[in-house]
Structures are given as structure tokens and as C-alpha cells.
Amino acid sequence: MATRIYVPCDTTALSMGADEVARLIQYHAGARGVDIELVRNGSRGLCWLEPLVEIETTTGRIGYGPIEPDDVQALVDAGLFDGKSDHPLFLGPVADMPYLKRQQRLTFSRIGITDPLSIDDYRAHGGFGGLGKAVAMMPQAIVDDVKTSGLRGRGGAAFPTGIKWQTVHDEPWQSQKYIVCNADEGDSGTFADRLVMECDPFMLIEGMTIAGLAVGATRGYIYLRSEYPVAHRMLDEAIRRAEAAGYLGEDVRGSGRAFHLEVRLAAGAYICGEETSLLESLEGKRGLVRAKPPLPAIKGLFGQPTVVNNVLSFAAIPFILDQGGQAYADYGMGNSRGTLPIQLAGNIRQGGLIELAFGVSLKEILEDFGGGTFTGRPMKAVQVGGPLMAYMPASQWDTPMDYEAFAKLGAGIGHGGVVVFDDTADMAEQARFAMEFCTVESCGKCTPCRIGSVRGVEVIDRIRAGENRDANRVLLEDLCETMVDGSLCAMGGMTPFPVQSVMKHFPDDLTA
Ligand SMILES: Cc1cc2nc3c(=O)[nH]c(=O)nc-3n(C[C@H](O)[C@H](O)[C@H](O)COP(=O)(O)O)c2cc1C
Numbered sequence: 001m002a003t004r005i006y007v008p009c010d011t012t013a014l015s016m017g018a019d020e021v022a023r024l025i026q027y028h029a030g031a032r033g034v035d036i037e038l039v040r041n042g043s044r045g046l047c048w049l050e051p052l053v054e055i056e057t058t059t060g061r062i063g064y065g066p067i068e069p070d071d072v073q074a075l076v077d078a079g080l081f082d083g084k085s086d087h088p089l090f091l092g093p094v095a096d097m098p099y100l101k102r103q104q105r106l107t108f109s110r111i112g113i114t115d116p117l118s119i120d121d122y123r124a125h126g127g128f129g130g131l132g133k134a135v136a137m138m139p140q141a142i143v144d145d146v147k148t149s150g151l152r153g154r155g156g157a158a159f160p161t162g163i164k165w166q167t168v169h170d171e172p173w174q175s176q177k178y179i180v181c182n183a184d185e186g187d188s189g190t191f192a193d194r195l196v197m198e199c200d201p202f203m204l205i206e207g208m209t210i211a212g213l214a215v216g217a218t219r220g221y222i223y224l225r226s227e228y229p230v231a232h233r234m235l236d237e238a239i240r241r242a243e244a245a246g247y248l249g250e251d252v253r254g255s256g257r258a259f260h261l262e263v264r265l266a267a268g269a270y271i272c273g274e275e276t277s278l279l280e281s282l283e284g285k286r287g288l289v290r291a292k293p294p295l296p297a298i299k300g301l302f303g304q305p306t307v308v309n310n311v312l313s314f315a316a317i318p319f320i321l322d323q324g325g326q327a328y329a330d331y332g333m334g335n336s337r338g339t340l341p342i343q344l345a346g347n348i349r350q351g352g353l354i355e356l357a358f359g360v361s362l363k364e365i366l367e368d369f370g371g372g373t374f375t376g377r378p379m380k381a382v383q384v385g386g387p388l389m390a391y392m393p394a395s396q397w398d399t400p401m402d403y404e405a406f407a408k409l410g411a412g413i414g415h416g417g418v419v420v421f422d423d424t425a426d427m428a429e430q431a432r433f434a435m436e437f438c439t440v441e442s443c444g445k446c447t448p449c450r451i452g453s454v455r456g457v458e459v460i461d462r463i464r465a466g467e468n469r470d471a472n473r474v475l476l477e478d479l480c481e482t483m484v485d486g487s488l489c490a491m492g493g494m495t496p497f498p499v500q501s502v503m504k505h506f507p508d509d510l511t512a
């Protein structure tokens, strides 16, 4: 029987030479007459070990990594095809690695294990179980299950998904309704959406199809970050295969109900991730933020009732429908139910994807999983949730990952990206960056954001240059307040958060 060998095909692994590693493994197997079956799986999310090659053995999948093309010959000589341990890159049974073993993978349970484009593999690992149940349920029962799960939007605002779906469900059924997936993943240090789309695309298709059945929408769009060409290829092919197998199209699994899905490439602007700006862009217009109300759930795409959810929100749905909303709600703390896919990035030794129940402390994530900084220097600050969130000092790292606990500190969880800075980071430079980022990415519709961010850069520069420091600090505080209170959307409304956190927690950096 052929030995099955897995070489990941996601962007991280590809950028580290996975294609060449796969080619060389195949070459050496051929040269030695070893019968192998090469599977291009997704990434397990242990980014620092990519490409992580796995060999299927009678005792489970044995890992080696990170493998560079130059390592392949020596690995083969050391018994790679038999899963032998006689090489420094031998990692042992992958499922037993503490980084994976300590996680609670509900959404990412298949990722890295399966072939992303194999429907059979997807089904063999529980895929389409949720959809199978949903087609036999009344739409309201699906919405109720999502409400029971306590799922809150994973794109940043943490709005309860079930309530959003209820609003669209309750709109008159005669109108065309839409399901829109926000896959414009633009927050610093985030890559969980990409991993879902590249490594388990049927899960997103299944989640969006269930949403369509729940609210009566027959058409869906994935608004995909244009810098994700691998995800684009994967999604297009997965949609084609799902249509051919009857999971999408005019008659979803014999339910008599239709759901059609297409990918649309995003416009390449951070603000197009904001849901109303996204809808403008999807309609072919410039990505300008719309005033709310009306909510997209009532007047969204082309003025029709629309569910807009993040990739991770939709990706949580198949588990919820398959295992029941309560099974999901059994994880977590307080009003933060279920699990959070956390992305560990920045100056960190073991960057990667960690899925854990809400309630784990930031410190556990940084130390137990991250293993300290990449540079080996002490950590100074951590920014959780993207470029519009606060920089958190060490005194706050005991905080549990919980939406409310973070909000109390003036911080946020956002999309679950954790970016680490060591003690060489100049936090004044980071505060300036926050304002500068806003000058570049603002849609320009409202004054506090468009003009305020430009003035913000100038005032920070003056403080750093030692010009009228006290007066300029007061001015900066006033400016931040004006932006928070007067901006139309969270872009201008939250840009001050990292700046204010630097003024509060790292004041010496501003005057250094
Ligand atoms: C400036 C800005 C950028 C955003 N970028 C994203 C993004 O890239 N992906 C995303 O899912 N949500 C993003 N959001 C949040 C969306 O507006 C919206 O809340 C989300 O798509 C709703 O889905 P959810 O309820 O599943 O989180 C952004 C918001 C703002 C203000």
C-alpha cells in the first residue's frame, strides 16, 4: 500500500518552499521505488514549523519540520518514508504536540488534517453534517440554534449572530435576500480567515449555505481580500465541486431550496472591510461608509435584507448545527461563548493559530503557546484585535480573553489577532503609526477622521520633538475625544484607542 505523505499547500507553507519540498519528496520516492501518495493538506497553523511534512504510519501521523528543500535528501536518507526519528527535524506524532493538544478545536478541527478540496475527505471528517440537519429544519429553528450557541460575530464588533439572522429572517420573504461573507481580513497579525478559506473551504460554503436556508436568502457573495490569490483559487474550485455534488445550486441537497455562491475580489482598501463600505464596493462603487440606520440586515446589498458575517462566524455554524447550539455554548465564559481562533503574530517565537475557549488568559497564550519573543528579549506590549485597538502593558496580561473583560480595560478582542512587541519597540512611533494608518485608510466621508488623523500625526510629531509638550498633550487628548465621539464609523472612532493607550501606559516613550 502506498505511504501517504502530507505537504501543506496554504500560503504560509508555499512561501516557505512547500511546492519544491513536495516535488523533491516525489522525486526521491520515484528514485528509490517507494510507492507514495502525496496529499496537499492545509496547514495545522503551526506557522513557525512550515512546511510541516507528515507521514502516515500505523501509529498515527509523524511530523517533520520546518523542512527546506535542501533538507529533503538527508531526511529521506534518515528514513522519512518510514516515519523514522533519526533526524533533528523529527517532531514525533503531530496530534501529540502540546501546541495542538492543548487547544479546543471546534472550528479548526479538520484544518491541516484533510485535503482542502476533497469533498469525500470533508464528509469523512464530519463535513456537511450541519447542512444535512439544517435542510430538515424550519428556518426559525436554525436561527434559534444559532442564538442558543451564543455566537458573536468574529469580525470585530462581536454582535450576536443569531439576532442578526433573526432580523433578516423576519424581513418579508418576497424580497431578494443576500448572504455576504466579509473575507477582507485586513487587521494586523490576522490570518485565521485565510486559513479557513485555503485549508477548509467547504466549511465556509456550508456555513453560508446554512445561513441562506435560515433567512431565506438564495444568493451569497464572498468579498475576498484581493491579496489572497491562493484562497481565491481554493474557493472557486471548492464552489465548483460543491455545485457539482449538489451542495450548492438550485436544489441544495434535495431541499427544493436554492443557494448560489460567488467570490468577488475586494478593492484593496482597509475600509472596505467595514460592512457598509464593503456593500458599496460589492455594488461596484467606491468603498464609502454608509450611515446607519438602516442596518444592512434591513437594507443591505442592492438595498435588500443582507446578512454580513465574518469568515470565522460562518465557519462556526456547521459545528453549531451538527452538534447543537448548546454544545458550542458549553465552552467559554460570561457572554463570550464558544471558542476563539487566536492568531499569534509579531515578535513571537511560535507564531500560529490557536483555537481556545474564551476565558484563557493572554499570558497563557503568550507564554504557553507563543514561547516568548522571537528575539528572546522581554515583551513590552501586546496589541490584540487589530490596528485600531489598545496596546496592552504587562500589567494587563492576566486578563481573560472575554469581550467584556477587555472592554473594561479600554481594549478589545476584535478578530483575535495578537501582535507582540519586545522592549525595543518605540510606543510613540506606534501611536504615530495608528494616526498615520488612519490618514491613509480613511474613506474621507467625515471630518473628525479625515482631518483629525492628519492633525493627530502632526501633534504627536510635535510632542516627540519637545515642542510645547504639555499643551500638545492636552491637544492630543482633545483630538482623540473628538474623533471617538464624532466619527461616523469605527475607523475614525477607534483610531484614538492605541494612541490613548500609549499616553496612559507608555508615557515615557512619548517624551523620550
Ligand atoms: C475599519 C473597519 C475594518 C473592518 N474590517 C473587517 C474585516 O476585514 N473583516 C471582518 O469580518 N470585519 C471587519 N470589520 C467589521 C465589519 O464592519 C462587520 O462588523 C463584520 O463584517 C460583521 O460580521 P460579524 O458579525 O460576523 O463579525 C471592520 C470594521 C471596520 C470599522
Ligand code: SF4
Residues within 6 Å of the ligand: 271, 289, 441, 442, 443, 444, 445, 446, 447, 449, 450, 487, 488, 489, 490, 491, 492, 493
Ligand atoms: S470615520 Fe473615517 S472611515 Fe469612517 S466614515 Fe468617517 S471618514 Fe470614513
